Amino acid sequence: MSEFTSLDKLGEFGLIRKIKETVKLENASTLVGIGDDAAVLEPGEKNIVVSTDMLVEGVHFDLTFCPLRHLGYKAVAVNVSDIAAMNAIPTQITVSLGISARYTVEAIDDLYEGIRFACENYKVDLVGGDTTSSKSGLIISITAIGEVAKGEAVLRSTAKPNDLICVTGDLGAAYLGLQVLEREKQVYLDNPEMQPDLQEKEYLVQRQLKPEARMDFIHELKELAVKPTAMIDISDGLASELLHICTQSNTGAAIYQDKLPADQQVLNTAEEFQLDPVMCILNGGEDYELLFTVNLADYDKIRNHPDITIIGKMTEASEGVRLVTPSGNAFPIQAQGWTHF
């Protein structure tokens, strides 16, 4: 006999009840959470920021190597990352799920365990959502709400020429983590007896499966008394995000290849896969680090910060968006983003 429970048995309202029972509310601004037509928030004298992201099975995740618990965590983290990129503090999320028939109650529990763990970690309240069936696979759509003092939201459109371009952490690891996982999946499919040895790739795999939103850094910026002139989170890749800032701020930019931060595992693994490490860093995406610009006057506040790398500077729009190689050559940076319809 199976130890799993079909969702059919539990029904929609049973599933919602189960979810509601395990959700704790932490934010004073949350008046009413799950269980009514809408959540009710009382933000006080703040601005509200709202962001939303959809993850689709087979497009954004592959459950053969992504445990549901990690997926739940990641789905929250990527939304929190958008709120962080506004210089705001996340306070609430809503979670909508489309679930196909092959999922059990236990599987959805695993997913919510990851969601709840992320909610605790980022101190956000799960206040509502929708659960529905789907014809194929799992769909997760999350909306995150955050607060920021009036006038303190940091947009993409407000960078200026001569601002310094900075990134947090290192780049390219999540993309190479995905390459490693896909190779191991293929090895496993060819020979199910083989046990993957991912020890040397642990950092890459973790960056892919369990990315963190850089909320820590938003608090850090306040301590440094630095307000970026523009900011965006790196979900599609550094090149794509830099182009967003430049387009929306009507500027150009120059970034320096030898300044781009990467972990040693990124460099080693790119070589192993015969991939150009610079392309991995520029276009890999899913690192959820922050790309931001600061006024030159703030240089002394950030120059020695261990988590900030200054990678270039903003320029006039007429100079374009360029990557400068160690030999001093400059190449235009191209847009990416999905074209996988």
Added chain:
Amino acid sequence: MSEFTSLDKLGEFGLIRKIKETVKLENASTLVGIGDDAAVLEPGEKNIVVSTDMLVEGVHFDLTFCPLRHLGYKAVAVNVSDIAAMNAIPTQITVSLGISARYTVEAIDDLYEGIRFACENYKVDLVGGDTTSSKSGLIISITAIGEVAKGEAVLRSTAKPNDLICVTGDLGAAYLGLQVLEREKQVYLDNPEMQPDLQEKEYLVQRQLKPEARMDFIHELKELAVKPTAMIDISDGLASELLHICTQSNTGAAIYQDKLPADQQVLNTAEEFQLDPVMCILNGGEDYELLFTVNLADYDKIRNHPDITIIGKMTEASEGVRLVTPSGNAFPIQAQGWTHF
């Protein structure tokens, strides 16, 4: 040569740009809309309500008889309906789409035309979203945000015994509209030469394809100076929604079969399809009318309102939730909701 444009050609950012260009912002509380990591809202001294709904192709809609423009409109309307059911005024929405390869740019334009039309009609600002590809069919996930004065939100959990139970408009039409459309689809599949004659079913079909959120009635309630004790919108069906109010308010209820409001087309068409009209009214769903309870003291304010029908009264929880027939028999009302996993 085809006159349609593949989404591949436009790309993700092209699609977002197209959407952004055609969106107008109307609400003073919208500081920043589409185009950043999150929207920025400045609600002032109000409460915020947030609701979300997901529509999945093949589960919630069938594009053989639902034009994309209508679908876009409906997707917004059902979210606005949730905000209305909180006694709040909708102000912003975010729209996330999962789009499969068989959709063209023109198809997504049609969808957004319906979304924009609904935004204008309900005076809400489209402030953000996510567009992604999907392996099968179209997925629409919308989050709606609204405002309500502090303390004026109406919950499901605050009805009291002896409160009057009221509904707006009439019920059962959207469900029978779906039956009509599915029959016509079958006729068409059997014989593509046949032109459907839907003239006598126009009201039913319109209620299914183009439901309206009862925002008009929320404004009306203010004019009547009536604050319901509890309220919910009727998406799953009268029976299911009444059970939600009773469970969450810890009450029972008695509703009277001969008071249930239905259009003559509902009664005629139920007979034609050999369906019990009472079951269509109780469990049909998707009418998006409002079910609400009011204190007896408000009876005189609502008794002659042409759009309100008093269908019963709340009771102690021990009396259960019952339907009283014209002959005076009482039957317990059962829960529904989807079990279509």
